[in-house]
Amino acid sequence: MQDFDTDVIIVGAGPTGLMLAGELRLAGIEALVLERLAQPMRQSRALGFSARTMEELGQRGLLESFGEMGVIPVGHFGGLPLDYTVLPGGHFGVRGVPQAFTEANLTTWATGLGAEIRRGWEVTGLTDDAEGVEVTADTPEGPRTLRARYLVGADGSRSIVRKLSGIDFPGTAATIEMLMADVTDVQVRLRPTGELGDAGMVVVLPVGPNTTRVVCFERDAGVRPTSEPPTFQEVADSFKRVTGDDISGGNAVWLSYFTDSSRQAAAYRKGRVFLAGDSAHIHMPIGAQGISAGLGDAVNLGWKLAATLKGHAPEGLLDTYDTERRTVAARIIANTLAQRSLYLGGPEMDPMRAVFAELLAYEDVRKHLVGLVTGFDITYDAGAGEHPLLGRRLPDFAFTRENGATTAYKTLHAGHPVLLDLTADPAVAEAAAPWADRVDVVTAQARPEGPLAEVDAVLVRPDGYTAWIGAGRAGTEGLADALSRWFGAASQN
Numbered sequence: 001m002q003d004f005d006t007d008v009i010i011v012g013a014g015p016t017g018l019m020l021a022g023e024l025r026l027a028g029i030e031a032l033v034l035e036r037l038a039q040p041m042r043q044s045r046a047l048g049f050s051a052r053t054m055e056e057l058g059q060r061g062l063l064e065s066f067g068e069m070g071v072i073p074v075g076h077f078g079g080l081p082l083d084y085t086v087l088p089g090g091h092f093g094v095r096g097v098p099q100a101f102t103e104a105n106l107t108t109w110a111t112g113l114g115a116e117i118r119r120g121w122e123v124t125g126l127t128d129d130a131e132g133v134e135v136t137a138d139t140p141e142g143p144r145t146l147r148a149r150y151l152v153g154a155d156g157s158r159s160i161v162r163k164l165s166g167i168d169f170p171g172t173a174a175t176i177e178m179l180m181a182d183v184t185d186v187q188v189r190l191r192p193t194g195e196l197g198d199a200g201m202v203v204v205l206p207v208g209p210n211t212t213r214v215v216c217f218e219r220d221a222g223v224r225p226t227s228e229p230p231t232f233q234e235v236a237d238s239f240k241r242v243t244g245d246d247i248s249g250g251n252a253v254w255l256s257y258f259t260d261s262s263r264q265a266a267a268y269r270k271g272r273v274f275l276a277g278d279s280a281h282i283h284m285p286i287g288a289q290g291i292s293a294g295l296g297d298a299v300n301l302g303w304k305l306a307a308t309l310k311g312h313a314p315e316g317l318l319d320t321y322d323t324e325r326r327t328v329a330a331r332i333i334a335n336t337l338a339q340r341s342l343y344l345g346g347p348e349m350d351p352m353r354a355v356f357a358e359l360l361a362y363e364d365v366r367k368h369l370v371g372l373v374t375g376f377d378i379t380y381d382a383g384a385g386e387h388p389l390l391g392r393r394l395p396d397f398a399f400t401r402e403n404g405a406t407t408a409y410k411t412l413h414a415g416h417p418v419l420l421d422l423t424a425d426p427a428v429a430e431a432a433a434p435w436a437d438r439v440d441v442v443t444a445q446a447r448p449e450g451p452l453a454e455v456d457a458v459l460v461r462p463d464g465y466t467a468w469i470g471a472g473r474a475g476t477e478g479l480a481d482a483l484s485r486w487f488g489a490a491s492q493n
Contacts (some may be wrong), residue, residue, distance in 0.1 A: 006032040006460060007309055009148040011161050013097065016277030016294035018106035024304025025113035029309055032148070033115060034137060036122035043254040044098035044180065047207065051091050054376030055393065056299055059412040059464045060318035064273050065105045070095040073437035074114040075287065076344025077369045078195060080356055087368045089395070090374055093288040098207065105331035110144040126151060126164045128271045134237055150305060152274045159279035163331035165270050171263025176344060177223045179257050180215045181235040182207055186250030188214070193283035200242040201344055211253065218242055229255040250488055260284045260340050262333045263295030268322040277302060287373045293332055296375065297325050303415065310439060312488035324380050335372050380465055383482065389451065394460050399448035417438045417487055418460045422447055428457045431476040435483045
């Protein structure tokens with residue numbers, strides 16, 4: 001028997017890696033996170049997350065740790081105003097939650113479940129074989145080698161895991177650049193949803209009691225020939241050329257930039273190595289879709305890795321991580337590129353803006369675009385079935401079970417598959433009995449109101465997506481097939 005230091009090594013202690021570590025620990029899988037930075041980042045590229053991510057955090061009981069959070073009901077698509085409440089629960093994003101705060105909460109959750117984080121560990125090499133993956137790293141104590149059954153690269157757009165694995169990262173190079181500075185001691189008019197002018201576009205929003213974030217796109221500036229952050233003078237000069245406002249008297253506490261470079265890994269899996277988050281896909285940051293896509297990757301991959309390590313995963317389950325999440329990221333890349341052109345294009349885009357403005361008069365179009373940006377429209381292949389919620393996210397709803405009132409999302413806190421019996425039909429539990437070691441059956445005392453009012457029972461994956469829906473005379477037809485497809489063969493005990 002081979003010696004392993006842990007079940008899964010995760011490279012990168014950002015939101016994606018931390019979320020994955022917590023998901024694995026919920027399932028009882030050992031998870032070790034290696035992070036090259038000696039201390040957590042205090043700066044925050046992302047300042048919130050999407051409506052769907054808010055649901056995913058709610059499914060794990062994590063929202064309370066964030067305290068009071070405001071949401072942005074009205075946002076835009078490519079600069080064109082759009083009311084995101086056209087979908088129930090929809091919003092443009094959670095307001096003013098710094099990425100550093102998100103990471104701190106996820107760190108507390110994951111380590112509280114038993115995940116280990118080793119900081120100052122910079123991965124320098126890896127080899128994988130049929131049984132596991134060996135990782136070498138430079139550490140504060142010198143070079144070290146670790147062995148795990150699986151490795152996940154969640155180490156950002158310049159992922160060393162992706163490079164060492166030889167996975168290509170095709171896509172488009174940067175054509176525009178947006179400079180960013182967090183500035184103190186400055187008085188400048190806020191533009192929280194952006195302001196477009198002839199020379200470019202700026203976003204100005206508060207990020208702390210005495211700190212303002214300034215983001216500036218200068219139409220004729222092009223892309224700097226460096227990967228280094230801009231100087232504050234460069235940001236101030238660009239901002240003045242675009243707006244006429246002088247911020248040079250302020251003090252920058254953080255400087256960064258982003259571009260419209262859009263890439264997707266040629267494979268999310270190579271042997272026992274996986275990619276997640278920015279390691280697997282990058283795009284222009286619009287609508288908090290980047291951090292949200294990474295967290296979505298984590299909740300999709302975590303339960304599948306756990307089932308495989310426990311020995312009851314059906315054949316091909318791990319491959320569905322690539323097929324499901326690749327489609328999600330491809331749509332994000334497409335919509336962010338479309339928004340870039342609409343928002344930041346010059347006068348040549350005016351006809352396209354006019355057409356989009358006409359289309360937004362139709363409710364179906366508004367719902368489609370909101371679903372696209374929020375992630376509410378993500379649909380996975382769940383086999384045969386006609387119910388509109390099949391393969392889609394489970395909306396939350398309240399109901400009463402034998403031990404009192406609860407909600408659908410509370411039943412997912414443990415990270416287990418859940419079979420919700422909404423009519424107290426004994427046949428449902430009986431049909432699922434051979435999977436009782438891995439699927440929780442939850443029975444409602446009365447049929448709940450809401451989006452599943454006409455549903456008799458629903459099988460929910462640990463990531464909150466429906467895998468089977470029973471309604472009407474069909475009873476439990478197809479339930480055993482769905483249980484086998486997603487959660488493995490029935491127990492013989």
